[in-house]
Amino acid sequence: MIELALQSLMLKMPQPTNTAIMVIGGAEDKVHGRDILRSFFVRAGGEDARIAIFPCASREPVVIGERYHTIFTEMGAKAIEVLNICDRAQCNDPILQEYVRNCTGIFMTGGDQLRLCAMLSDTPIMEIVRTRAQSGSVTLAGTSAGAAVMGHHMIAGGGSGESPNSSLVDMTLGLGIIPEVIVDQHFHNRNRMARLMSAVSAHPDLLGIGIDEDTCALFEGDGTLQVLGKGTVTIIDPGEMTYTNRAEVGLADPLCICNLRVHILSQGCRYDLNKRLSASCPQ
Protein backbone atom coordinates (compact mmCIF):
# COMPACT_ATOMS: atom_id res chain seq x y z
CA MET A 1 0.00 0.00 0.00
CA ILE A 2 2.82 2.41 0.94
CA GLU A 3 4.69 1.24 -2.17
CA LEU A 4 1.71 2.03 -4.38
CA ALA A 5 1.31 5.47 -2.82
CA LEU A 6 5.01 6.15 -3.33
CA GLN A 7 4.81 5.05 -6.94
CA SER A 8 1.81 7.26 -7.45
CA LEU A 9 3.70 10.18 -5.90
CA MET A 10 6.78 9.49 -8.03
CA LEU A 11 4.68 9.49 -11.17
CA LYS A 12 3.40 12.96 -10.39
CA MET A 13 6.84 14.37 -9.66
CA PRO A 14 8.88 15.99 -12.37
CA GLN A 15 12.17 14.27 -13.09
CA PRO A 16 14.43 17.17 -13.98
CA THR A 17 17.68 15.24 -13.89
CA ASN A 18 16.52 12.52 -16.26
CA THR A 19 14.35 14.17 -18.83
CA ALA A 20 15.85 15.53 -22.01
CA ILE A 21 14.97 16.85 -25.43
CA MET A 22 16.41 14.42 -27.94
CA VAL A 23 16.90 15.77 -31.44
CA ILE A 24 17.66 12.86 -33.75
CA GLY A 25 19.10 13.23 -37.27
CA GLY A 26 16.86 10.58 -38.84
CA ALA A 27 17.51 6.95 -39.80
CA GLU A 28 18.19 5.96 -36.20
CA ASP A 29 18.88 2.27 -35.66
CA LYS A 30 15.51 0.55 -35.20
CA VAL A 31 16.72 -3.03 -35.50
CA HIS A 32 20.00 -3.85 -33.77
CA GLY A 33 21.35 -2.00 -30.73
CA ARG A 34 18.64 0.66 -31.00
CA ASP A 35 20.90 2.78 -28.80
CA ILE A 36 19.24 6.12 -29.37
CA LEU A 37 15.67 4.79 -29.10
CA ARG A 38 16.70 2.90 -25.97
CA SER A 39 18.08 6.12 -24.47
CA PHE A 40 14.72 7.74 -25.16
CA PHE A 41 12.95 4.80 -23.52
CA VAL A 42 15.18 5.04 -20.44
CA ARG A 43 14.89 8.83 -20.21
CA ALA A 44 11.12 8.48 -20.52
CA GLY A 45 11.06 6.26 -17.45
CA GLY A 46 11.94 2.78 -18.73
CA GLU A 47 9.33 0.16 -17.97
CA ASP A 48 7.28 2.76 -16.14
CA ALA A 49 7.21 5.03 -19.16
CA ARG A 50 3.93 6.33 -20.54
CA ILE A 51 4.76 7.14 -24.12
CA ALA A 52 2.92 9.28 -26.68
CA ILE A 53 3.89 8.77 -30.30
CA PHE A 54 3.10 11.58 -32.76
CA PRO A 55 3.30 10.05 -36.25
CA CYS A 56 1.65 12.98 -37.98
CA ALA A 57 4.71 14.14 -39.95
CA SER A 58 4.32 10.95 -41.97
CA ARG A 59 1.93 10.28 -44.80
CA GLU A 60 1.72 6.75 -43.48
CA PRO A 61 1.09 7.61 -39.84
CA VAL A 62 -0.55 4.27 -38.99
CA VAL A 63 2.38 2.23 -40.31
CA ILE A 64 5.10 4.37 -38.74
CA GLY A 65 3.16 4.76 -35.48
CA GLU A 66 2.80 1.01 -35.25
CA ARG A 67 6.49 0.51 -35.90
CA TYR A 68 7.57 2.67 -32.98
CA HIS A 69 4.79 1.19 -30.83
CA THR A 70 6.29 -2.26 -31.42
CA ILE A 71 9.83 -1.08 -30.67
CA PHE A 72 8.94 0.55 -27.36
CA THR A 73 6.71 -2.39 -26.43
CA GLU A 74 9.64 -4.76 -27.05
CA MET A 75 11.76 -2.61 -24.76
CA GLY A 76 9.22 -3.07 -22.01
CA ALA A 77 7.01 0.00 -22.08
CA LYS A 78 3.52 -0.83 -20.93
CA ALA A 79 1.64 2.36 -21.73
CA ILE A 80 2.00 3.59 -25.29
CA GLU A 81 -0.47 5.60 -27.34
CA VAL A 82 -0.12 6.54 -30.98
CA LEU A 83 -1.73 9.95 -31.32
CA ASN A 84 -2.63 9.94 -34.98
CA ILE A 85 -3.68 13.53 -35.35
CA CYS A 86 -4.81 14.12 -38.91
CA ASP A 87 -6.99 17.13 -38.23
CA ARG A 88 -6.12 20.17 -36.09
CA ALA A 89 -9.54 19.89 -34.40
CA GLN A 90 -8.32 16.70 -32.68
CA CYS A 91 -5.88 18.87 -30.72
CA ASN A 92 -8.86 20.19 -28.74
CA ASP A 93 -9.79 16.68 -27.58
CA PRO A 94 -9.57 16.69 -23.75
CA ILE A 95 -8.77 12.96 -23.62
CA LEU A 96 -5.76 13.39 -25.89
CA GLN A 97 -4.70 16.45 -23.94
CA GLU A 98 -4.96 14.53 -20.71
CA TYR A 99 -2.74 11.74 -22.04
CA VAL A 100 -0.12 14.23 -23.24
CA ARG A 101 -0.28 16.05 -19.90
CA ASN A 102 0.47 12.84 -18.00
CA CYS A 103 2.84 10.93 -20.29
CA THR A 104 6.55 10.67 -19.51
CA GLY A 105 7.87 10.42 -23.06
CA ILE A 106 6.80 11.99 -26.36
CA PHE A 107 8.19 10.79 -29.67
CA MET A 108 7.70 12.66 -32.97
CA THR A 109 8.44 10.54 -36.04
CA GLY A 110 9.89 11.49 -39.38
CA GLY A 111 8.03 12.52 -42.51
CA ASP A 112 7.42 16.07 -43.65
CA GLN A 113 8.08 18.85 -41.16
CA LEU A 114 5.54 21.11 -42.89
CA ARG A 115 2.84 18.51 -42.36
CA LEU A 116 3.80 18.15 -38.69
CA CYS A 117 3.65 21.91 -38.16
CA ALA A 118 0.37 22.18 -40.07
CA MET A 119 -1.21 19.68 -37.64
CA LEU A 120 0.30 20.91 -34.39
CA SER A 121 1.40 24.57 -34.53
CA ASP A 122 -0.39 26.78 -32.03
CA THR A 123 -2.72 24.03 -30.82
CA PRO A 124 -3.55 23.29 -27.16
CA ILE A 125 -1.81 19.92 -27.42
CA MET A 126 1.36 21.48 -28.79
CA GLU A 127 1.27 24.04 -26.01
CA ILE A 128 1.23 21.21 -23.47
CA VAL A 129 4.11 19.42 -25.24
CA ARG A 130 6.24 22.56 -25.48
CA THR A 131 5.64 23.70 -21.92
CA ARG A 132 6.32 20.27 -20.48
CA ALA A 133 9.46 19.73 -22.58
CA GLN A 134 10.85 23.13 -21.70
CA SER A 135 10.18 22.67 -17.99
CA GLY A 136 11.80 19.26 -18.02
CA SER A 137 8.68 17.36 -16.95
CA VAL A 138 8.71 15.06 -19.97
CA THR A 139 11.34 13.56 -22.30
CA LEU A 140 10.66 14.70 -25.84
CA ALA A 141 12.31 13.14 -28.89
CA GLY A 142 11.96 13.98 -32.56
CA THR A 143 13.63 12.30 -35.49
CA SER A 144 14.17 13.70 -38.99
CA ALA A 145 11.09 15.89 -39.61
CA GLY A 146 10.37 15.52 -35.88
CA ALA A 147 13.82 17.04 -35.25
CA ALA A 148 13.52 19.80 -37.84
CA VAL A 149 10.54 21.37 -36.04
CA MET A 150 12.39 21.97 -32.77
CA GLY A 151 13.46 25.55 -33.42
CA HIS A 152 11.42 28.70 -33.71
CA HIS A 153 12.89 29.10 -37.19
CA MET A 154 12.74 25.89 -39.22
CA ILE A 155 14.33 24.62 -42.40
CA ALA A 156 11.43 23.49 -44.59
CA GLY A 157 13.63 22.28 -47.42
CA GLY A 158 16.62 23.14 -49.53
CA GLY A 159 19.39 21.89 -51.72
CA SER A 160 23.05 20.97 -51.81
CA GLY A 161 25.88 21.04 -54.32
CA GLU A 162 25.90 24.83 -54.53
CA SER A 163 27.77 27.75 -53.07
CA PRO A 164 25.92 29.03 -50.01
CA ASN A 165 23.11 31.32 -51.14
CA SER A 166 19.79 32.49 -49.74
CA SER A 167 17.68 30.39 -52.10
CA LEU A 168 19.54 27.23 -51.10
CA VAL A 169 17.34 26.96 -48.01
CA ASP A 170 13.61 27.49 -47.44
CA MET A 171 12.83 28.83 -44.01
CA THR A 172 9.56 28.88 -42.15
CA LEU A 173 8.41 28.72 -38.54
CA GLY A 174 8.83 25.59 -36.44
CA LEU A 175 7.27 24.52 -33.16
CA GLY A 176 9.61 26.65 -31.03
CA ILE A 177 10.50 23.98 -28.50
CA ILE A 178 14.18 24.99 -28.51
CA PRO A 179 13.74 28.49 -29.94
CA GLU A 180 17.43 29.39 -29.99
CA VAL A 181 18.49 26.78 -32.55
CA ILE A 182 17.98 26.02 -36.24
CA VAL A 183 18.04 22.25 -36.66
CA ASP A 184 19.09 20.40 -39.80
CA GLN A 185 19.07 16.59 -40.04
CA HIS A 186 20.48 13.83 -42.27
CA PHE A 187 23.21 16.43 -42.09
CA HIS A 188 26.52 15.25 -43.49
CA ASN A 189 24.72 12.31 -45.10
CA ARG A 190 22.90 14.69 -47.40
CA ASN A 191 25.66 17.34 -47.53
CA ARG A 192 23.68 20.07 -45.84
CA MET A 193 26.51 22.25 -44.50
CA ALA A 194 26.05 24.96 -47.14
CA ARG A 195 22.30 25.21 -46.54
CA LEU A 196 22.65 25.42 -42.76
CA MET A 197 25.36 28.08 -43.09
CA SER A 198 23.05 29.98 -45.43
CA ALA A 199 20.28 29.68 -42.83
CA VAL A 200 22.32 30.87 -39.84
CA SER A 201 23.66 33.85 -41.78
CA ALA A 202 20.09 35.18 -41.70
CA HIS A 203 19.77 34.54 -37.95
CA PRO A 204 23.07 35.42 -36.25
CA ASP A 205 21.35 35.30 -32.85
CA LEU A 206 20.63 31.57 -33.30
CA LEU A 207 22.80 28.46 -33.35
CA GLY A 208 22.82 26.05 -36.29
CA ILE A 209 22.68 22.39 -35.22
CA GLY A 210 23.30 19.83 -37.97
CA ILE A 211 22.63 16.25 -36.91
CA ASP A 212 23.81 13.21 -38.86
CA GLU A 213 21.75 10.07 -39.31
CA ASP A 214 21.58 7.63 -36.39
CA THR A 215 22.88 10.46 -34.22
CA CYS A 216 21.23 12.46 -31.48
CA ALA A 217 21.81 15.87 -29.99
CA LEU A 218 20.50 15.33 -26.48
CA PHE A 219 19.63 18.62 -24.78
CA GLU A 220 19.92 18.28 -21.03
CA GLY A 221 18.07 20.46 -18.58
CA ASP A 222 21.36 22.07 -17.48
CA GLY A 223 21.94 23.87 -20.78
CA THR A 224 24.36 21.36 -22.24
CA LEU A 225 24.02 19.22 -25.30
CA GLN A 226 25.40 15.71 -25.45
CA VAL A 227 26.06 13.65 -28.57
CA LEU A 228 24.86 10.06 -28.91
CA GLY A 229 25.17 7.75 -31.89
CA LYS A 230 27.12 6.85 -34.96
CA GLY A 231 27.72 10.22 -36.63
CA THR A 232 28.37 13.80 -35.64
CA VAL A 233 26.53 16.86 -34.45
CA THR A 234 27.78 20.03 -36.13
CA ILE A 235 27.37 23.33 -34.32
CA ILE A 236 27.51 26.45 -36.47
CA ASP A 237 27.84 29.48 -34.22
CA PRO A 238 27.37 32.82 -35.99
CA GLY A 239 27.66 34.77 -32.72
CA GLU A 240 30.93 36.39 -33.80
CA MET A 241 29.96 36.83 -37.45
CA THR A 242 31.62 40.04 -38.62
CA TYR A 243 29.96 40.45 -41.97
CA THR A 244 27.49 39.01 -44.43
CA ASN A 245 26.42 40.44 -47.76
CA ARG A 246 23.03 38.72 -47.66
CA ALA A 247 21.04 41.94 -47.43
CA GLU A 248 22.80 43.34 -50.49
CA VAL A 249 22.75 40.46 -52.96
CA GLY A 250 20.10 38.52 -54.86
CA LEU A 251 18.57 35.33 -53.52
CA ALA A 252 20.65 33.09 -55.78
CA ASP A 253 23.91 35.04 -55.47
CA PRO A 254 26.74 33.50 -53.48
CA LEU A 255 26.81 34.57 -49.87
CA CYS A 256 29.74 36.07 -48.04
CA ILE A 257 29.66 34.97 -44.39
CA CYS A 258 32.67 35.99 -42.32
CA ASN A 259 33.77 34.44 -39.08
CA LEU A 260 31.56 31.50 -38.21
CA ARG A 261 32.69 29.21 -35.41
CA VAL A 262 32.15 25.54 -36.14
CA HIS A 263 32.33 22.49 -33.87
CA ILE A 264 32.05 18.91 -35.09
CA LEU A 265 31.09 16.73 -32.13
CA SER A 266 30.95 12.95 -31.92
CA GLN A 267 29.59 10.40 -29.45
CA GLY A 268 30.14 11.46 -25.84
CA CYS A 269 31.05 15.06 -26.62
CA ARG A 270 29.27 17.79 -24.73
CA TYR A 271 28.59 21.37 -25.72
CA ASP A 272 27.65 24.17 -23.36
CA LEU A 273 24.85 26.12 -25.04
CA ASN A 274 25.18 29.08 -22.68
CA LYS A 275 28.94 29.50 -22.90
CA ARG A 276 28.95 28.32 -26.52
CA LEU A 277 31.92 26.08 -25.86
CA SER A 278 32.63 22.42 -26.41
CA ALA A 279 32.48 21.57 -22.75
CA SER A 280 34.20 18.20 -23.02
CA CYS A 281 37.23 19.61 -24.79
CA PRO A 282 40.36 21.12 -23.25
CA GLN A 283 40.04 24.89 -23.78
Added chain:
Amino acid sequence: MIELALQSLMLKMPQPTNTAIMVIGGAEDKVHGRDILRSFFVRAGGEDARIAIFPCASREPVVIGERYHTIFTEMGAKAIEVLNICDRAQCNDPILQEYVRNCTGIFMTGGDQLRLCAMLSDTPIMEIVRTRAQSGSVTLAGTSAGAAVMGHHMIAGGGSGESPNSSLVDMTLGLGIIPEVIVDQHFHNRNRMARLMSAVSAHPDLLGIGIDEDTCALFEGDGTLQVLGKGTVTIIDPGEMTYTNRAEVGLADPLCICNLRVHILSQGCRYDLNKRLSASCPQ
Protein backbone atom coordinates in the same frame (compact mmCIF):
# COMPACT_ATOMS: atom_id res chain seq x y z
CA MET B 1 66.31 50.79 -81.17
CA ILE B 2 65.87 52.45 -77.78
CA GLU B 3 62.31 51.06 -77.68
CA LEU B 4 63.61 47.55 -78.32
CA ALA B 5 66.22 47.88 -75.59
CA LEU B 6 63.57 49.14 -73.18
CA GLN B 7 61.26 46.29 -74.05
CA SER B 8 64.09 43.85 -73.51
CA LEU B 9 64.82 45.46 -70.12
CA MET B 10 61.13 45.37 -69.13
CA LEU B 11 60.90 41.71 -70.01
CA LYS B 12 63.71 40.92 -67.60
CA MET B 13 62.22 42.91 -64.74
CA PRO B 14 60.03 41.21 -62.20
CA GLN B 15 56.52 42.63 -61.88
CA PRO B 16 55.79 42.14 -58.21
CA THR B 17 52.66 44.27 -58.06
CA ASN B 18 50.87 42.48 -60.87
CA THR B 19 51.79 38.86 -60.52
CA ALA B 20 49.65 36.51 -58.51
CA ILE B 21 49.07 32.88 -57.77
CA MET B 22 45.60 32.03 -59.03
CA VAL B 23 44.00 28.95 -57.54
CA ILE B 24 40.90 28.09 -59.56
CA GLY B 25 38.20 25.69 -58.41
CA GLY B 26 37.74 24.01 -61.80
CA ALA B 27 35.11 24.45 -64.52
CA GLU B 28 36.08 28.08 -65.08
CA ASP B 29 34.19 29.82 -67.86
CA LYS B 30 36.05 29.11 -71.11
CA VAL B 31 33.37 30.34 -73.50
CA HIS B 32 31.58 33.52 -72.48
CA GLY B 33 33.05 36.24 -70.29
CA ARG B 34 36.10 34.07 -69.46
CA ASP B 35 36.61 36.45 -66.51
CA ILE B 36 39.04 34.30 -64.55
CA LEU B 37 41.10 33.25 -67.56
CA ARG B 38 41.16 36.87 -68.69
CA SER B 39 42.44 37.93 -65.25
CA PHE B 40 45.21 35.37 -65.64
CA PHE B 41 46.01 36.71 -69.11
CA VAL B 42 46.17 40.29 -67.80
CA ARG B 43 48.23 39.35 -64.74
CA ALA B 44 50.60 37.46 -67.03
CA GLY B 45 51.26 40.60 -69.02
CA GLY B 46 48.37 40.85 -71.47
CA GLU B 47 49.41 40.99 -75.08
CA ASP B 48 53.05 40.91 -74.02
CA ALA B 49 52.52 37.71 -72.03
CA ARG B 50 54.73 34.70 -72.65
CA ILE B 51 52.60 31.81 -71.43
CA ALA B 52 53.54 28.26 -70.54
CA ILE B 53 50.69 25.76 -70.36
CA PHE B 54 51.24 22.58 -68.35
CA PRO B 55 48.54 20.12 -69.46
CA CYS B 56 50.16 17.12 -67.82
CA ALA B 57 47.46 16.53 -65.17
CA SER B 58 45.20 15.47 -68.02
CA ARG B 59 45.12 12.16 -69.80
CA GLU B 60 44.34 14.11 -72.94
CA PRO B 61 47.10 16.69 -72.63
CA VAL B 62 47.17 17.54 -76.34
CA VAL B 63 43.46 18.30 -76.49
CA ILE B 64 43.34 20.32 -73.29
CA GLY B 65 46.62 22.08 -74.05
CA GLU B 66 45.28 23.12 -77.43
CA ARG B 67 42.07 24.36 -75.88
CA TYR B 68 43.84 26.80 -73.54
CA HIS B 69 46.30 27.71 -76.32
CA THR B 70 43.33 28.82 -78.45
CA ILE B 71 41.74 30.77 -75.59
CA PHE B 72 44.88 32.75 -74.76
CA THR B 73 45.62 33.29 -78.46
CA GLU B 74 42.12 34.73 -78.91
CA MET B 75 42.80 37.06 -75.99
CA GLY B 76 45.86 38.35 -77.80
CA ALA B 77 48.82 36.46 -76.35
CA LYS B 78 51.54 36.06 -78.95
CA ALA B 79 53.92 33.67 -77.21
CA ILE B 80 52.31 30.50 -75.88
CA GLU B 81 53.91 27.10 -75.45
CA VAL B 82 52.16 23.93 -74.36
CA LEU B 83 54.70 22.00 -72.30
CA ASN B 84 53.38 18.50 -72.71
CA ILE B 85 55.61 16.75 -70.21
CA CYS B 86 54.78 13.05 -70.23
CA ASP B 87 58.10 11.83 -68.86
CA ARG B 88 59.99 13.22 -65.87
CA ALA B 89 63.21 13.18 -67.94
CA GLN B 90 61.78 16.03 -70.03
CA CYS B 91 62.07 18.24 -66.95
CA ASN B 92 65.84 18.22 -67.45
CA ASP B 93 65.52 19.70 -70.96
CA PRO B 94 67.40 23.03 -70.91
CA ILE B 95 65.18 24.49 -73.64
CA LEU B 96 62.01 23.84 -71.64
CA GLN B 97 63.71 25.18 -68.51
CA GLU B 98 64.73 28.33 -70.35
CA TYR B 99 61.17 28.91 -71.53
CA VAL B 100 59.80 28.45 -68.02
CA ARG B 101 62.50 30.72 -66.64
CA ASN B 102 61.51 33.53 -69.00
CA CYS B 103 57.75 33.18 -69.30
CA THR B 104 55.40 35.64 -67.61
CA GLY B 105 52.45 33.28 -67.03
CA ILE B 106 52.19 29.59 -66.20
CA PHE B 107 48.88 27.74 -66.42
CA MET B 108 48.34 24.23 -65.01
CA THR B 109 45.22 22.52 -66.35
CA GLY B 110 42.83 20.10 -64.69
CA GLY B 111 43.00 16.32 -64.75
CA ASP B 112 44.45 14.13 -62.02
CA GLN B 113 46.56 15.83 -59.37
CA LEU B 114 48.50 12.59 -58.76
CA ARG B 115 49.52 12.48 -62.40
CA LEU B 116 50.61 16.12 -62.28
CA CYS B 117 52.72 15.52 -59.16
CA ALA B 118 54.17 12.33 -60.63
CA MET B 119 55.45 14.30 -63.63
CA LEU B 120 56.65 17.45 -61.88
CA SER B 121 57.45 16.87 -58.20
CA ASP B 122 61.08 17.57 -57.33
CA THR B 123 62.13 18.25 -60.90
CA PRO B 124 64.32 21.16 -62.04
CA ILE B 125 61.40 22.64 -63.98
CA MET B 126 59.12 22.52 -60.96
CA GLU B 127 61.83 24.16 -58.88
CA ILE B 128 61.91 27.05 -61.38
CA VAL B 129 58.09 27.34 -61.34
CA ARG B 130 57.90 27.28 -57.55
CA THR B 131 60.73 29.73 -56.95
CA ARG B 132 59.44 32.17 -59.56
CA ALA B 133 55.83 31.97 -58.32
CA GLN B 134 56.87 32.46 -54.70
CA SER B 135 59.11 35.41 -55.51
CA GLY B 136 56.37 37.03 -57.60
CA SER B 137 58.29 37.01 -60.85
CA VAL B 138 55.60 35.09 -62.73
CA THR B 139 51.82 34.71 -62.57
CA LEU B 140 50.95 31.10 -61.88
CA ALA B 141 47.43 29.68 -62.26
CA GLY B 142 46.13 26.18 -61.66
CA THR B 143 42.61 24.93 -62.13
CA SER B 144 41.01 21.83 -60.56
CA ALA B 145 43.89 19.31 -60.31
CA GLY B 146 46.20 22.22 -61.11
CA ALA B 147 44.77 23.95 -58.01
CA ALA B 148 44.88 20.90 -55.76
CA VAL B 149 48.68 20.64 -56.04
CA MET B 150 49.37 24.11 -54.63
CA GLY B 151 49.88 23.09 -51.01
CA HIS B 152 52.63 21.08 -49.41
CA HIS B 153 49.94 18.70 -48.23
CA MET B 154 47.49 17.76 -50.97
CA ILE B 155 44.09 16.12 -51.15
CA ALA B 156 44.49 13.24 -53.58
CA GLY B 157 40.86 12.16 -53.40
CA GLY B 158 38.01 11.53 -51.04
CA GLY B 159 34.29 11.26 -50.58
CA SER B 160 31.22 13.12 -49.43
CA GLY B 161 27.91 12.28 -47.81
CA GLU B 162 29.52 11.09 -44.57
CA SER B 163 30.30 12.44 -41.14
CA PRO B 164 33.83 13.87 -41.12
CA ASN B 165 36.30 10.98 -40.63
CA SER B 166 39.93 10.35 -41.43
CA SER B 167 39.22 7.92 -44.25
CA LEU B 168 36.96 10.47 -46.00
CA VAL B 169 40.06 12.13 -47.44
CA ASP B 170 43.27 10.75 -48.97
CA MET B 171 46.24 12.96 -48.31
CA THR B 172 49.59 13.01 -50.05
CA LEU B 173 52.24 15.60 -50.88
CA GLY B 174 51.62 18.37 -53.37
CA LEU B 175 53.98 20.74 -55.16
CA GLY B 176 54.42 23.07 -52.16
CA ILE B 177 53.89 26.32 -54.03
CA ILE B 178 51.72 27.74 -51.22
CA PRO B 179 52.89 25.40 -48.46
CA GLU B 180 50.64 26.84 -45.74
CA VAL B 181 47.34 25.82 -47.35
CA ILE B 182 45.39 22.68 -48.17
CA VAL B 183 43.40 23.33 -51.33
CA ASP B 184 40.16 21.64 -52.27
CA GLN B 185 38.29 22.42 -55.50
CA HIS B 186 34.83 21.91 -57.05
CA PHE B 187 34.16 22.64 -53.40
CA HIS B 188 30.51 23.28 -52.63
CA ASN B 189 29.60 21.87 -56.05
CA ARG B 190 30.78 18.45 -54.93
CA ASN B 191 29.96 18.90 -51.24
CA ARG B 192 33.51 18.72 -49.98
CA MET B 193 33.20 20.58 -46.68
CA ALA B 194 33.40 17.42 -44.56
CA ARG B 195 36.49 16.13 -46.33
CA LEU B 196 38.34 19.44 -46.06
CA MET B 197 37.45 19.71 -42.37
CA SER B 198 38.73 16.16 -41.92
CA ALA B 199 41.95 17.16 -43.70
CA VAL B 200 42.62 20.32 -41.68
CA SER B 201 42.01 18.52 -38.40
CA ALA B 202 45.22 16.60 -39.16
CA HIS B 203 47.12 19.79 -39.94
CA PRO B 204 46.08 22.52 -37.51
CA ASP B 205 49.04 24.65 -38.59
CA LEU B 206 47.61 24.92 -42.13
CA LEU B 207 44.61 26.69 -43.62
CA GLY B 208 41.93 24.84 -45.59
CA ILE B 209 40.92 26.66 -48.79
CA GLY B 210 37.84 25.27 -50.57
CA ILE B 211 37.24 26.83 -53.98
CA ASP B 212 33.98 26.50 -55.91
CA GLU B 213 33.76 26.00 -59.64
CA ASP B 214 34.31 29.03 -61.87
CA THR B 215 35.82 30.73 -58.83
CA CYS B 216 39.38 31.77 -58.07
CA ALA B 217 41.32 32.40 -54.89
CA LEU B 218 43.85 34.92 -56.12
CA PHE B 219 46.89 35.09 -53.83
CA GLU B 220 48.51 38.50 -54.06
CA GLY B 221 52.15 39.15 -53.22
CA ASP B 222 51.12 41.19 -50.15
CA GLY B 223 49.77 38.19 -48.24
CA THR B 224 46.12 38.71 -49.07
CA LEU B 225 43.77 36.53 -51.00
CA GLN B 226 41.09 37.95 -53.24
CA VAL B 227 38.02 36.15 -54.58
CA LEU B 228 37.04 36.26 -58.25
CA GLY B 229 34.21 34.48 -59.99
CA LYS B 230 30.77 33.01 -59.63
CA GLY B 231 31.00 30.97 -56.42
CA THR B 232 32.69 31.18 -53.06
CA VAL B 233 36.04 30.52 -51.47
CA THR B 234 35.71 28.84 -48.09
CA ILE B 235 38.48 29.33 -45.55
CA ILE B 236 38.67 26.75 -42.77
CA ASP B 237 41.02 28.01 -40.09
CA PRO B 238 41.95 25.42 -37.44
CA GLY B 239 44.37 27.81 -35.72
CA GLU B 240 42.21 27.96 -32.59
CA MET B 241 41.17 24.30 -32.64
CA THR B 242 40.85 23.24 -29.02
CA TYR B 243 40.45 19.51 -29.48
CA THR B 244 40.27 16.67 -31.94
CA ASN B 245 39.91 12.99 -31.23
CA ARG B 246 41.60 11.96 -34.48
CA ALA B 247 44.62 10.40 -32.80
CA GLU B 248 42.39 8.24 -30.62
CA VAL B 249 39.79 6.88 -33.02
CA GLY B 250 39.77 4.56 -36.02
CA LEU B 251 40.11 5.84 -39.57
CA ALA B 252 36.40 5.45 -40.32
CA ASP B 253 35.15 6.71 -36.95
CA PRO B 254 33.46 10.10 -36.80
CA LEU B 255 35.81 12.92 -35.94
CA CYS B 256 35.38 15.41 -33.16
CA ILE B 257 36.87 18.76 -34.22
CA CYS B 258 36.28 21.64 -31.82
CA ASN B 259 36.49 25.31 -32.64
CA LEU B 260 37.17 25.80 -36.30
CA ARG B 261 36.79 29.28 -37.71
CA VAL B 262 35.11 29.40 -41.10
CA HIS B 263 34.78 32.20 -43.64
CA ILE B 264 32.70 31.99 -46.80
CA LEU B 265 33.93 34.63 -49.22
CA SER B 266 32.42 35.72 -52.51
CA GLN B 267 33.53 37.89 -55.44
CA GLY B 268 35.53 40.91 -54.35
CA CYS B 269 36.11 39.73 -50.78
CA ARG B 270 39.66 39.79 -49.44
CA TYR B 271 41.25 37.68 -46.74
CA ASP B 272 44.47 38.52 -44.91
CA LEU B 273 46.47 35.30 -44.69
CA ASN B 274 48.85 36.66 -42.06
CA LYS B 275 46.22 38.11 -39.72
CA ARG B 276 43.77 35.34 -40.65
CA LEU B 277 40.96 37.85 -40.98
CA SER B 278 38.46 38.68 -43.68
CA ALA B 279 40.13 41.96 -44.58
CA SER B 280 37.19 43.38 -46.50
CA CYS B 281 34.75 42.89 -43.66
CA PRO B 282 34.03 45.24 -40.76
CA GLN B 283 35.73 43.68 -37.73
